[in-house]
Amino acid sequence: MCNLYSNLTTQEAMAQLFEARPPARPENTRSRAVFPRHRATIIVESEFGRELSDAHWGFLMPRKSKRTGQPIMPNAVTNARDDKIRTSGFWRDSFRNRRCLVPATAYCEPTGRRPATYHWFGVLGPGRVIAPFAFAGIWQRCQGEYQGGNGLNCFAIATTAPNQLAARFHNRMPVILRPGSYGEWLNGGEESAAALLRPLEDGHLALLAQGVGMTRHPETGSD
Numbered sequence: 001m002c003n004l005y006s007n008l009t010t011q012e013a014m015a016q017l018f019e020a021r022p023p024a025r026p027e028n029t030r031s032r033a034v035f036p037r038h039r040a041t042i043i044v045e046s047e048f049g050r051e052l053s054d055a056h057w058g059f060l061m062p063r064k065s066k067r068t069g070q071p072i073m074p075n076a077v078t079n080a081r082d083d084k085i086r087t088s089g090f091w092r093d094s095f096r097n098r099r100c101l102v103p104a105t106a107y108c109e110p111t112g113r114r115p116a117t118y119h120w121f122g123v124l125g126p127g128r129v130i131a132p133f134a135f136a137g138i139w140q141r142c143q144g145e146y147q148g149g150n151g152l153n154c155f156a157i158a159t160t161a162p163n164q165l166a167a168r169f170h171n172r173m174p175v176i177l178r179p180g181s182y183g184e185w186l187n188g189g190e191e192s193a194a195a196l197l198r199p200l201e202d203g204h205l206a207l208l209a210q211g212v213g214m215t216r217h218p219e220t221g222s223d
Helices: 011-017 092-097 179-187 190-194
Strands: 005-007 031-034 039-046 049-057 059-064 071-077 079-081 099-104 106-111 117-124 133-146 149-160 205-212
Touching (some): 011 039, 011 049, 039 179, 092 133, 099 149, 099 179
Antiparallel strands (some): 005 031, 059 071, 099 133, 133 149
16 A cells, blocks of 8 residues: 655755755656655755655565576565564664655555546644655665665555554554654654554545546645
């Protein structure tokens, strides 16, 4: 689930919104559609405070060809379940030591196949206006030859049980953090961070648009 989202916020605006240090050379490009294996902006905590960073969506899981035994393109694991993020060896160290914010303006949940219907969701901010938000994420440095380099920062998005609206379309939803909990997610202990792994409160999620083949974020929408 949640293998497509959009982020229409410029890097300069993200730096202000999340009180983070922008990259040395900001790029004010907007990602209308972010798919697995795409590069996207995340916000990490460093020795200098919060900063914007570029990362690959999906933790890499090495694979070998069954026929030749040689390495082939690794799987990209994009979502970390709330009931496994603290216990699975694949996620545990990142949850303890490398949590991040994943800025977004909407996320998409498809239903059906051939063709699929795409349902775009946004978050209602002050004044019941659609506003940018952040997923709860974790990150790590993935090693190995991939995408032309040796070593790559990768991130995954935490998922949880759905709220009432999201449950109409899927049995999971991404963990969407409220602005007041950003610091706790980035810097809090394991127990306080785990307490944030819950669905967004009912009434704060909005269905922006839905349709066949809608893989681009809708420019406007309402609840």
